[in-house]
Each structure stands twice: as C-alpha cells, then as structure tokens.
Amino acid sequence: MPSTELIPRAARGEIPAIARLISRAEAGMPEARPALAEIYKRAGKAHVIGITGVPGSGKSTLVAALAARLRATGGKVGVVAVDPSSPYSGGAILGDRIRMTELAQDPGVYIRSMATRGAMGGMARATLDAVDILDVGGFNTIIIETVGVGQDEVEIAKASHTTIVVSAPGLGDEIQAIKAGMLEIADIHIVSKCDRSDANRTLTDLKQMLTMGVRAGVASEWPVRVVGISSLNGEGFDELLEAIAKHRAFFKDSASGTQRRLAIAGFRLEKTAENLLIERFQQSAAALTPALAAKLSARQGDPYSLARELLAASLA
C-alpha cells in the first residue's frame, strides 16, 4: 500500500500502518518522503521524553516502569528504543524489549526497536521520523531511549522536550560516568537502583556537582531535578512523574520553552541536511574513490585537492 494511504490509518492509531510507515522511514524510501512531509506537518502534539545514560544504568527498565505509570494517568505511550549496529557486519541485536515485557499486552503502548546503522550521537537516522509518526498516531507521550552512551553523545537533548539522564550507583568513584556533556544536558537526573546501599553517595555527589552551575551555555530558569528511583520496589516514581509533569508545563509555557522548540527545529533541519549530504557523498564516493585513490597513491594529487574534487561531485 502506498505510504500516503497509510497516513489516515496511522492517524486512527492502527498499529500495522504505524509500524510500516516507520519501516519505510528507516529505509529512507523516496516513495515515503511525501507521506513523511505530511506527517511532520500534522505532528507536534505529543510530549517527547529523551532518556539517556551509560550502558547498564537501567534505561530500558526505567522506560518500562515509566511507561506503565504514564499509562495509568491516561493517554497512549510510544517508545522508540535505539541499540547499536555492529560496525563490522552492520547487523544488530535489539534487546530492549526483553525488559519491557509487562507492556507487551497493553494496546496503548507501542514499542519500536531501532538499530543505529552507523548513525552517531545516540539516535538512529529515522528516530525522529518515528516520533512524528507516533505523534500523529495519537500517542501523547513518546519516549526515546538512546543507545548506552559515553560522555559526549548529547544529541538527545536537541531532540527531546524533557531530557532525562540516568546514572547508576557503583559505576565509578564520584560521577565518573557523567562528566561534562551528560551533566549539562539533563532536565531531570535520575539515580537508578536506589535499592542499593551505595546509591545515596551517587545522589549526593550529583547534587553537589549541580550546585556548581554546570549547565554552561543553557540559559534556563528550570531548576534541574535529581531523583533517586528503584524500578525494583517502585521508590521515587511519584516524584519522577511529578518532575516530568512540571517540566512539561515549563516547556509549554516559558520563554526558555519557546527557545528550546526553536533549537529543536534547528537541529532537525541541520540533521536532515546532513543526512542528505551523507547520502549523496556516499554515492559519489562509491563511484569516484577508486580512481581518486589511485591518483593519490601515485602522488599525482594531494589529499586536500582530491577531497575537494570528491566533494564537488557530491554537491553537483
């Protein structure tokens, strides 16, 4: 079925139509581009929560518990969970669903696993298209779970309305895991696994670092929150839901919210242009690199001039 015909079905919340549109966005099918353009125009109602943190910090478990609680307050919840593709084979094992089994039977929850397929920054190229499709499908809250990131994969903050950074106790002395970048992007910091005895130390460290005013370059009157949770015994989730609701209202009604919406649009624009550029570059590189490399290898040209030649061909 043509993608444009899938839109009304997706808008009625039909899961197979939503799922197929996401697949086509992921495949970058030219056939789907007009449909995605239409979807972008219709989207914009949902609240987008980005969840990031180092591998093993409990992101997937948190997403599952959070989605269940958001469901209890009404509204549908969409989840886009990103996992890394192998840089060698291009394949991926997507295991986030394993931690979300309790949601599997709820028709108001949609979970989509997505492989990065070489994209950097913690998200896949089609992650934001998937968010728009879910938005049009009537999902009120959409959670993006990034790949387990290191210290400077901060793109999620330029794509989500509320950014949550998850840290776990015991991952290193002090806040080894969330140095500069990660510390700066969070609207809400979560310390997971608070059923563990060393969690208090992590909470204290984190709060202390935040008092030093680490949100450089982010002018915002939002007071960053630090919440300790345990997905095991449910501790802290009321506080987390309250913090999310507050930030959601702040995002909607404040001057910083307006600014952030503009920044999100700017990021989307540049990212899309970047992807288009990469696509064209890869095509011309496939065609031209062998000949240019032969020249370079024979010292008949220098890297800089030949690279410019390659670039000129991609932009032609």
Add this chain to the structure above:
Amino acid sequence: MTQPIRVLLAKVGLDGHDRGVRVVARTLRDAGMDVIYTGLHRTPEEVVNAAIQEDVDILGVSLLSGVQMTVFPKIFKLLAEKGVDDLIIVAGGVMPDEDVAELKKMGVAEVMLQDTPPDAIVKSLTALVTARGPR
C-alpha cells in the same frame, strides 16, 4: 542501500533453554540482520504483537519443549485475526518429522532443526525475504 532484514526471535511457553536461539541471534547479526530478541517465557499473543509493532520480515519461534503443535496454530490464528498476511513464520528447535510436515502445511515457511548449520539458516532466511519481495 539495501535494508537489513529484520527478524524477531522468540521463545514461547515454559521453555527455559535459549542457548540455541541466542546462537542464532548472534549468527544473524553477524550476517548483517537486525535481530530483536524477546527473551524467555513469552505467550503467542505477546510474540505476535511484538512482531507487528516491530514490523519484522521474519518471526522465528524457537521451541525445545515439544509444544509446537499447540503454539503455531495459535500464532496463525492471531495473525489471521489481526489481518497480517506478509509476515514470514519460521520454526526452530527439536521436533519430530511428522510435525515438521504438519507445520509446513500450516504455513510455517521453514523449520530449522537442531542440525542446521548457521550458514544454512542465513541463506534460507535471506531467500525467503527475497522471494517475498519488497513491501
């Protein structure tokens, strides 16, 4: 650029043995596929819902508990109810030859028994998706 084949691998019912399915998951990943693994003890409903949400090309169900003649009819019934007609269903595990014949009649595209070499699994899944064509 060709898209990776998407596969959902599932263990259904009271079957605690997932070494085999994990080896298959790894093999398929190394062949460049996107593999979603559901974990142990899923119900047919959960598996079918997940396959639809993930819009996979192939649903592979691994069974070492002998319940294939209960599980697969349920899966096909659910797919029919939900109007899904372009999902390729594959079985894996240890099962008797007469069941294999029955399963194929039911619509299972391929049954990979315990002695199937990893390469053969990759080849046959790729062939199944190629034969189906783009969607």
